[in-house]
Amino acid sequence: MIMKNALLDAFYFRHACKLFDDSRKIPQSDLDFILEAGRLSPSSMGLEHWKFIVVQSPQLKVKLRHACSDQPQISSSSDVIVILAKISDLQPDSAYVIAQFSRLNLPPDKTEEFHQFYREFVQNRDLTDWSVAQCHIAAANMMTAAAAIGIDSCPIGAFGTDQVRHILQIDHNQYEVALVLPIGYRKHPQPAKHRLAFSDLIEFR
Ligand SMILES: Cc1cc2nc3c(=O)[nH]c(=O)nc-3n(C[C@H](O)[C@H](O)[C@H](O)COP(=O)(O)O)c2cc1C
Known part of the structure; x- marks a missing residue:
């Protein structure tokens, strides 16, 4: 286990x-x-x-920068992690879903019960939004991990989805672009952090 302060330092x-x-x-x-x-x-x-695509080619980074409102974080970074959210794989009876559920090693009737629950769960959901939300969790973990070892990042949500798909030749049935995450080492000192106070955000009941 790492010390609380070490983790807090990474967040700061x-x-x-x-x-x-x-x-x-x-x-x-x-x-x-x-x-x-x-x-x-x-x-x-x-x-x-x-799915994570790590873009290292300077040419591709320049193209991605244009697709991301020309933000210089993209082209000055060491690597750009483009996080793609699965779409077609999440269809309830896809080979992917069947494989992921079968690795749980449940008895056959329990696997079917879980699968049926999944079919109903996805019926009332926007699969793409749901998938992108999961990808943001992975992004947060990568940013914290990077910070813990002194590496900077910038989550980029201002991207043209079609442009990024075109640059990276992504099939739009298979993946949505969830986030563009350049990482590297800061050029300038970081600005002051602004956050609401603990008491503004947290209620114990
Ligand atoms: C989903 C998401 C999308 C974001 N998109 C951008 C972006 O396109 N460009 C940018 O400079 N920052 C972007 N940010 C960073 C936020 O603006 C930033 O995290 C927030 O202002 C708080 O500042 P801090 O992260 O420096 O503490 C994004 C953050 C998130 C979580």
Whole structure:
């Protein structure tokens, strides 16, 4: 277990970094550590709704920057993690869902019961929104993991979905673009953090 203060330090260190030092590259072992935090994230019904594309090519980064309101975080970063949210795989009777549920090793009737619950659960839901929400959890974990080892990040929600799909040749039936997450090392000191007070946000009942 890590110390509470070490974790809090990571939360204070993390900020939406607006410009990275483009001369610094994240070592592969640190990148793997950050991606592992994403991979190990929780997901509704264990369906691991994400796929991570790590963009390292300078040419692709420039194209992505244009697709993200020209935000310089993208092209100055060391790596851009594009988080894709599964869509077609989440259809109730897809091979993916069947495989994910069968790895739970439940007795056959319990597997079918769970599967039936899933069919009803997805009926009243926007699958894409649900999938994107799971991806944001993975993004948060990756940002915290990065901060814990002194690496900066900036979640980017201002992207043109069709443009990002086109640049990365993503099939729109298969994936929605959930978030664009450039990571690297800050160029400038971080600004003051503004947050509502504990008492404004938290109620104990
Ligand atoms: C889903 C999401 C999308 C965001 N999109 C952008 C963005 O496109 N550009 C940007 O500079 N920051 C973006 N941010 C960062 C927020 O603006 C930032 O987290 C917030 O203002 C609080 O500041 P801090 O993270 O530096 O503490 C986004 C954050 C989230 C969670």
